[in-house]
Structures are given as C-alpha cells and as structure tokens.
Amino acid sequence: MSNLIEKLPRLAILGAGFSFVAGVFVFGFAYFTVSIPDPNAYVNSQSTIIQYADGSEIGRIGSENRTVVTLAEIPVQVRNAVMAAEDRSFYSNRAFSPTGIARAVWNNLRGGSLQGGSTITQQYAKTAFLTPERSIQRKIKELVIAIKLENQFTKDQILENYLNTIYFGRGSYGVQTASQVYFGTTVDQLTTAQSAVLASILRSPGLYDPGFKKENLPRLEKRFTYVIDGMVKADWLDAEVAKKIKFPVINPRVTSGALAGPKGYVISWVEHELNKLGFTDEQLLVGGYIIKTTLVKDAQEAAVAAVNKEAPTKAPENLHIGLVAIKPGTGEILAMYGGKDYLKYQFNAATQGIASGGSSFKVFALVAALEQGIPLSSIWNGDSPKVYDDGIGRPYVVNNYGGETWGNTTLLNATIHSVNTIYVPLGIKAGVEKVVDVARRAGIPESVEMIASPSVSLGSSSPHVIDLANAYATFAAEGVYAKPFIINEVQGPNKGILYQGRIQAQEVFRKDVVADLTYALNQVTIKGTAAVVGARLNRPAAGKTGTSNDNASAWFNGYTPEVAASVAFYRDNATESLNGIGGLNSVTGGSFPARIWAEFVKGYLSKAPVQEFPPASNIGGTEPLNFINAVPQMDPALIPPSPTPTPKKKR
Numbered sequence: 001m002s003n004l005i006e007k008l009p010r011l012a013i014l015g016a017g018f019s020f021v022a023g024v025f026v027f028g029f030a031y032f033t034v035s036i037p038d039p040n041a042y043v044n045s046q047s048t049i050i051q052y053a054d055g056s057e058i059g060r061i062g063s064e065n066r067t068v069v070t071l072a073e074i075p076v077q078v079r080n081a082v083m084a085a086e087d088r089s090f091y092s093n094r095a096f097s098p099t100g101i102a103r104a105v106w107n108n109l110r111g112g113s114l115q116g117g118s119t120i121t122q123q124y125a126k127t128a129f130l131t132p133e134r135s136i137q138r139k140i141k142e143l144v145i146a147i148k149l150e151n152q153f154t155k156d157q158i159l160e161n162y163l164n165t166i167y168f169g170r171g172s173y174g175v176q177t178a179s180q181v182y183f184g185t186t187v188d189q190l191t192t193a194q195s196a197v198l199a200s201i202l203r204s205p206g207l208y209d210p211g212f213k214k215e216n217l218p219r220l221e222k223r224f225t226y227v228i229d230g231m232v233k234a235d236w237l238d239a240e241v242a243k244k245i246k247f248p249v250i251n252p253r254v255t256s257g258a259l260a261g262p263k264g265y266v267i268s269w270v271e272h273e274l275n276k277l278g279f280t281d282e283q284l285l286v287g288g289y290i291i292k293t294t295l296v297k298d299a300q301e302a303a304v305a306a307v308n309k310e311a312p313t314k315a316p317e318n319l320h321i322g323l324v325a326i327k328p329g330t331g332e333i334l335a336m337y338g339g340k341d342y343l344k345y346q347f348n349a350a351t352q353g354i355a356s357g358g359s360s361f362k363v364f365a366l367v368a369a370l371e372q373g374i375p376l377s378s379i380w381n382g383d384s385p386k387v388y389d390d391g392i393g394r395p396y397v398v399n400n401y402g403g404e405t406w407g408n409t410t411l412l413n414a415t416i417h418s419v420n421t422i423y424v425p426l427g428i429k430a431g432v433e434k435v436v437d438v439a440r441r442a443g444i445p446e447s448v449e450m451i452a453s454p455s456v457s458l459g460s461s462s463p464h465v466i467d468l469a470n471a472y473a474t475f476a477a478e479g480v481y482a483k484p485f486i487i488n489e490v491q492g493p494n495k496g497i498l499y500q501g502r503i504q505a506q507e508v509f510r511k512d513v514v515a516d517l518t519y520a521l522n523q524v525t526i527k528g529t530a531a532v533v534g535a536r537l538n539r540p541a542a543g544k545t546g547t548s549n550d551n552a553s554a555w556f557n558g559y560t561p562e563v564a565a566s567v568a569f570y571r572d573n574a575t576e577s578l579n580g581i582g583g584l585n586s587v588t589g590g591s592f593p594a595r596i597w598a599e600f601v602k603g604y605l606s607k608a609p610v611q612e613f614p615p616a617s618n619i620g621g622t623e624p625l626n627f628i629n630a631v632p633q634m635d636p637a638l639i640p641p642s643p644t645p646t647p648k649k650k651r
Contacts, residue, residue, distance in 0.1 A: 047060040047061060048060065048061040048284045048285070048287055048288065048290075049290050049291065050266075050267055050291045050293060051291065052293060052296065052297040052300070053292065053293065053294055053295060053296055053297075053332075053488060054296075054297060056297055058263060058293070058295065059258050059263055059266075059267045060258055061258070061267065061271065061284045061285060067174060067176040068164050068176070069163075069164065069174075069176045069187060070160065071156055071157075071159060071160035073187065074160075074163055074175060074187055075190060077190075077231075077236075078163075078187060078190055078195040078198070078199075079159065080231055080234070080236040081192070081195040081196045081198070081227055082175075082198075082199045083234075083236075084196075084199065084227050084228075084230030084234060085196075085199040085200060085203065085223070085227045085230065086120055086123065086199070086202075086203070087119045087120040088233075088234055090120050090159065091155050093119060094150070119146070120159065120162050121146045121149055121150055121158055121162075122143070122146045124146075124158060124161060124165065124166075125145040125146045125149060163175045164176075166202050167202070168182070168201055168202050168205060169201060169212065170182070170205070170211070170253060171259070175187050175198065178198050178201075178202075179194075181251070182197065182198060182201075182250055182251055183251060184251055191248065192231075192241075192245060193245045193246060193247065193248040194248050196224050196228050196245075197220070197224060197247075197248060197250065199227050200220055200223040200224050200227050201220065203223070207219055208220040208223060210250060211250065211251075211252055211253035212253070221247055224247055228242050228245060229242075253343070259343055260341060260342065260343050261340070261341055262304050262307075262337055262338070262339065262340065262341070263342075264342020264343060265336065265337070265338030265339055265342050265348045266295065266300070267342075268346070269338070269348060269351055269486065270293060270486060270487065271284060273485075273486055273487050274291065274487060274490070277490075277499055279490070287493065288492075288493035289490055289492060289493070289498070290490070290491040290495075291489075291490055292488045292489040292491070293333075293486050293487060293488055294327075294332035294485065294487075295333065295335065295336070295486065296334045296335065296604075298603075299325055299334040299335035299604045300335045301603075302335065302600050302601075302602075302603030303323050303325065303335040303337045303600050303604075304337060305603055306596045306599035306600035307337055310595040311592065311596065312581050312582025312583075312592060313582070315581055316571070316581065318571045318576075319569065319570075319571055319581060320339065320347070320349035320353055320568075320569070320570050320571065320572070321340075321568070321569055321596070322337065322338060322349030322351075322465035322566075323335065323336070323565060323567045323597075324337075324350045324351075324466045324469040324470075324565065324566055325469065325563050325564065325565035326469050326470055326473040326484055326563070326564050326565070327563065328473045328559065328561070328562070328563070328564055329473075329476075329480050329482055329505060330503045330505065331470070331473070331482030331483050331484045331485055331504065331505065332484075332485065332486075332488075333484055333485065333486040334563060335600070335604070336351075336466075336486075337349075338350040338351065349465065349568070349570075350464070351464055351466050352464070353464065353570065354448075354462040354463060355462055355548070355553035355555075355568055355570035356459055356549070356552060356553050357459035357461055357462065357468060357546055357548070357553075357555065358545075358547045358548040358554075358555060359418045359423075359458060359459055359544065359545060359547065360459055360557050360589070361435075361439065361456065361457060361459035361546070362415070362457055362459070362544060363472075363475070363517065363544055364435050364436075364439040364456075364457070364471075365423055365427040365430060365435045365456075365457035366411075366423075366426070366517055366520065367442075367475075367509065367513060367517055368427070368430035368431065368434040368437070368438045369429065370516050370517060370619050371430075371509075371513055372430055372431075373619060374426070374430065374627070375411070375619050375620025375621065376411050376412040376516055376519070376520055376616075376618075376619075376620075377410055377411070377412065377618075377621075378410065378411045378620070378626075379408050379409065379410060379411075379626050379627060380408070380410075380419075380422040380425065380426065380628060381406075381407065381408050381409075381421070381628045382400065382405065382407060382408075382409050382414060382419040382421050382422045383405045383421060384398070384399050384404060384406075385397055385398060385399045385403075385421070386398050386425075388428065390453060390454060390455070391432070391453045398420050398458075399420065400419055400421055401418070404419075406419050406421075406422070411426065412520055414426075415520040415521070415523070415524065415528075416520070416527060416528035416529075417528055417529065418528070418529050418544075418545060423457045423458065424455075424458065426457065426627075427454060427457030428454055429627065432452040432453055432456055432457070435452070435457055436450045436452050436456060439456075439461075442470075442471035442474045442508070443470035443473070443481055443484075444461070444463055444467050444471055445467060448461055448463045448464075448467060449461060449462075459546055465566050465567075466484060466566075468555065468557050468566040468568075469484075469557070469564060469566035470482075470484045470564075471557075472559050472565075472566060473564035474508065474509070475514050475517055475518065475542075475559060475564075476542075476561065476563070476564040478514050478515070478614065479507055479508060479509030479510060479511055479513070479514040480507050481505065481508045482504060483504040483505075485504075487501050488501045489501060511617075512617035512619060515614045515615065515616055516616050516617050516618070516619050517542075518542045518613050518616075519613070519616035521544055521558070522541065522542040524542070524544060524545070525537075525541045525543050529588070529589070529590045530543050530556060530558070530594045532590060532594050532598060533558065533597065536595075536602060537598055537602055538602075538610070539601075539605065540560060540610070540613050541558055541559070541560050541598075542558055542559055542560075542613065543557055543559065543594075544556075544558070544589075545588060545589030545590045546589045547586075547587075547588045547589050550575070550577055551579050551586050552570065552571075552575050552576060552577060553568060553569065553578070554569040554570075554578055554587045554588055554589045554591065555568045555569075555589045556589045556593035556597045558597055558601075560601060560605065560611065561611040561613060562605060562611060563601065565597060567593040567594075567597045567600075568593065569592060569593055
C-alpha cells in the first residue's frame with residue numbers, strides 16, 4: 001500500500017504527461033485536417049430561393065439581408081465601438097484567448113455550455129465556417145480555423161469580414177444592413193452613440209434589442225455605457241466627449257422585408273420542414289439552395305385573396321385564421337395561410353395553433369357507422385336535450401344548437417343539419433373506439449389527444465388546421481391517406497439534387513363507405529349548415545361545419561375531387577369566445593369559415609373543368625332502419641342541478 005502511495009505523484013505526472021501528449025496529437029491532427037473555405041464564400045454567399053411548384057419564386061432566405069461594405073467605408077468609431085464591446089486588444093492579440101479557451105473547456109467538462117473569451121477572429125471563424133454545435137470538438141475546430149485565418153489574412157481583412165457577417169438581429173447580417181434597420185441610415189453616417197448601440201446589440205440581439213422585448217432596454221443601456229467606457233479606456237474616445245454622448249433613439253421594429261405579410265408563414269414553415277430534413281439555419285442562410293415546394297401559386301394567391309375578402313373587419317388582434325389546402329391522394333400542400341403578417345405575430349395559425357374541432361369530427365363517427373353497415377337511411381331520434389352515460393357513469397347532457405328538436409329523422413338529415421343528439425348515440429352505437437380509429441386512419445396524428453368517450457363524435461379533441469385538412473383529403477381521395485408534405489425538391493448551388501420529396505400513400509377506407517360519406521357531405525353544402533358553399537360554387541363540393549362549445553372555435557372542412565381544405569377561426573386562448581366578431585352573435589362554421597373556403601375554391605379552380613363525385617353506394621340498402629332506441633338514455637332525473645349554462649350545439 002505504501003509503495004502505491006509513493007508512486008501516486010509519479011503516476012499523476014505520467015497521467016498529466018500522457019494527457020498533454022494526447023492533447024498535442026489531437027490538436028496537431030486537427031490543424032492538418034481542418035481547412036478553411038474561402039472567407040468570401042460566406043460574405044458573398046447566395047440566398048436560398050424558395051419556389052412554387054412551377055418554379056416561380058416565393059421568397060428568399062439569407063444574404064439578401066446583407067450588404068457588403070469595405071473596411072474603408074466603415075467609420076473608425078464603428079470599428080472601435082465593436083472592439084470595445086468584443087475584443088479590445090484585437091490588433092495586438094493572437095487569434096485566440098488561452099484563458100477564454102480554458103474557461104470554455106472547463107465549463108464544458110462540468111456539464112455547462114461552451115462559452116466566453118472568444119476573440120473577434122474566433123467569433124468570425126465560428127460564425128462563418130462552423131455550426132452552432134456546443135462541444136469541445138467544435139471549439140478545437142474554431143481554434144484551428146482562427147489560427148489559420150490569422151496566418152493567411154491581415155487583421156484588417158478579418159475585421160472587415162467579421163463586420164460583414166455578424167448577426168445584429170431583426171434579420172440583418174452585417175453592419176451596413178444593421179445601420180439601416182436600427183437607425184435608417186448607412187454605416188458611414190452612424191454617430192458614435194449609434195455605433196455603440198450596434199456594438200452592444202451584436203452580442204445577443206435577443207437580450208439587447210428593445211424592439212424585441214421592452215425589458216431588453218435596461219440591459220442595452222447598461223452595455224451601451226460599458227462600450228463607451230471601454231472606448232475611453234482604450235484612448236479611442238475623449239472622456240469629455242464621452243460625457244456628452246446620449247443614448248440614441250432606435251427605430252421600432254418594422255413589418256417589412258422577406259418575411260412580411262402572409263408569405264412569412266409559408267417561408268418559416270418551409271424552413272421548419274427543411275430543418276427536420278437536416279438542413280440547418282446556417283446552411284439555408286448562405287448555401288445558395290433552390291427549394292421547390294408543392295405549393296401552387298394560383299392556390300396560394302386564392303387563399304390569401306379569400307381571407308382578405310371574407311374575413312371580418314375590425315376583428316380583435318388575437319383572432320387567428322388558418323387555412324391549409326392539400327391535393328387528395330398525394331399529400332402535397334397546395335396552399336397555406338397562417339396569418340396576416342408574420343413580422344407582427346410569429347405564430348402560424350395553420351400549423352401551430354390548436355382548437356376544438358367541434359362537429360368537424362362527426363365525419364369520423366359517420367364513417368365508423370357506415371363501415372358497420374349503418375346506412376344514411378337509418379332513423380334516429382333528434383329531440384333535445386338528451387342525457388347519456390359519459391362512459392364512466394356520469395350523465396352527459398347533449399343539446400342541439402339553439403335547442404332545436406328534430407324528432408325522428410334519417411341519419412342523412414342529421415348530417416345535413418348537424419344534429420348532436422343523433423351523432424352522440426351514433427358514435428356510441430358504432431363504438432367510440434372505432435370513431436377514434438377512423439380519425440387516426442384518416443390522418444389525425446397521435447400527437448392530438450383523443451379520448452374514446454361519447455364526446456369524441458362532437459369534436460372534444462383539438463387538432464391543428466393541417467391535421468383536419470389532411471383527414472378530409474383522405475375522403476376526397478376516396479379513402480386513400482397520404483402523408484402531407486411541402487418540400488418537393490432541394491437543389492444545391494451546383495443544381496445537383498440533394499433531396500427529393502415523395503408521395504407516401506395507402507388505402508385506408510373502402511370506396512363504397514367514402515362514396516356515401518361524400519354524398520351526405522355534399523348535401524351539407526347544398527341545403528345544410530354550409531349552404532353558403534353550394535350557393536357560391538358552380539361545382540360539386542362536400543364538407544362539414546364545426547363549431548365548438550361556447551363558440552370558442554369555428555371550422556369549415558371540405559373538398560372537391562381536386563382539392564381538400566380546412567379553414568379555422570379561434571383566439572389566443574382556445575376557450576375564448578368568438579361571439580360578436582364581425583357583428584355576429586355567434587360565429588359558426590357556416591359563416592366566415594365556409595365563406596372563405598368557398599371563395600378560395602372558386603378562385604383556385606376558376607379555370608379548371610368541373611369534376612363529379614362518385615355516386616352514392618347506398619350501404620345497407622334503401623329501406624329505413626329504426627335505431628331510435630338503439631342506445632338507451634340515462635334517466636333525465638340524474639341531471640345534477642347546476643348554475644352553469646347548458647352547452648350549445650356543436651355544428
């Protein structure tokens with residue numbers, strides 16, 4: 001034991017020596033294997049172009065928000081402010097800060113993030129040539145590239161490239177664009193105070209840009225003082241002059257640029273989908289890719305025009321309108337409307353928000369019933385209210401909209417008029433588990449919670465707009481489900497194909513079942529809750545309205561043989577009522593959503609020949625079947641007294 005103790009110092013020395021040798025080897029290997037691309041490749045990099053399916057341009061990502069200027073065009077006080085903020089000894093130091101590297105590595109070994117101590121040369125190496133990965137390996141690459149940059153380029157060249165590549169927030173890359181965005185002027189006209197503000201913000205725009213968050217202003221003012229003091233200490237600014245410098249006025253964030261308006265939601269969703277395919281934000285900013293989407297220009301323009309024409313005026317700020325259109329049988333997204341202005345509200349109502357589906361889900365109960373041979377001609381009782389077991393022994397009170405009572409009527413008529421007190425027992429008779437299964441097969445993803453209870457037929461679940469659009473596209477394709485996608489092709493800067501989208505489809509419903517469903521939904525648009533659709537279109541359409549309890553959401557989901565689309569209205573808080581919007585006491589699916597849907601389809605298909613739906617199959621024959629007492633009701637006496645209002649019909 002004593003011998004081991006005596007050997008410990010020697011072992012420690014040997015271990016340290018081995019670690020040193022290993023470290024030297026790793027660094028040496030990295031130095032000879034890591035090369036730097038042409039620095040101008042980043043500064044003068046190409047935009048990524050996003051296109052419609054026909055090759056026409058939607059928008060761009062990347063270098064359109066960068067204007068390159070020479071160092072001579074950048075005033076000395078701008079350069080000095082940046083160095084005071086980021087690297088005061090830039091012109092005299094080495095490519096890297098040893099203490100900064102040591103601190104970063106130590107922090108990483110302790111499980112923290114890699115950070116701190118980077119010189120301007122290191123920052124440029126990281127920004128221009130590396131991914132945002134936080135690891136020791138990436139830090140070694142950064143170090144090697146920084147050393148090679150300093151060996152190959154002058155300090156002036158490195159500073160010039162850095163000032164043309166660094167991100168200042170608000171979509172601006174480089175000091176020239178930042179000058180215009182924050183102060184409405186070119187870089188050569190910046191004052192010392194304005195220069196200090198830009199130098200302060202570039203450290204972290206999300207933390208310092210007051211236009212992003214009001215609470216950023218105190219942080220920015222504190223860092224502004226730090227930069228001015230640093231310029232004084234470095235003898236770049238006279239102390240007496242510094243005392244007279246006041247914090248400047250910063251321009252508010254403006255809603256203009258590549259992502260302004262409705263197209264910003266499309267571009268951001270395309271970026272999101274590209275990220276899922278492995279293309280990073282950094283690559284998209286500078287890679288010169290050509291992204292061909294599935295979007296059809298006529299469809300996209302028709303979607304925007306329909307919302308602009310039919311959306312309510314003087315609507316509350318937190319009203320969201322989402323629209324997604326999908327090509328039946330292929331899953332290709334033809335159009336997407338996520339909001340009015342992406343720069344004002346970066347929340348995609350078509351893909352991010354969720355809202356109660358309401359009676360949009362009745363189609364799943366109807367398909368479950370048809371699959372079991374329950375025909376459209378079957379007779380049900382539509383009196384209101386009724387009470388059912390909620391599945392766990394509690395009374396579930398069901399009302400029709402406005403207390404309407406329908407007596408004994410066919411399932412077809414119950415679909416046309418969206419009769420709740422028929423669709424709840426229909427779902428129970430078909431099996432609430434079967435209703436959930438139909439919804440999943442149609443395209444409602446597992447991420448949308450659905451509970452197999454009597455309320456599932458009335459849309460107690462909350463999907464995204466894209467989810468219901470795709471489910472209805474399955475019915476439009478006569479029972480063929482296709483996974484939705486928006487990226488059709490990615491080309492590299494040399495026009496080589498880097499990614500090719502593909503159709504992923506399978507038949508999930510019998511054609512005869514879907515034919516009867518389509519017949520019923522076609523009647524909804526002719527003489528039912530969505531009669532406005534039939535009145536506005538000169539072609540066959542099928543669809544279903546959906547209005548949730550307390551009027552918290554309103555939907556219209558429908559299709560023609562050529563296109564399926566969903567339109568939804570809801571507010572920030574998915575339970576906040578739509579009552580009163582657009583002057584309507586109640587915003588139902590048959591009001592604004594159905595009108596927007598009809599205008600969209602009319603505009604998109606204005607030049608297309610009329611296609612007909614397949615004829616009904618008449619599952620179960622034409623003889624009416626009596627299902628009036630098929631599902632026993634609970635005793636109305638079991639309804640507990642409650643001061644809460646009775647839920648309205650979902651329609």
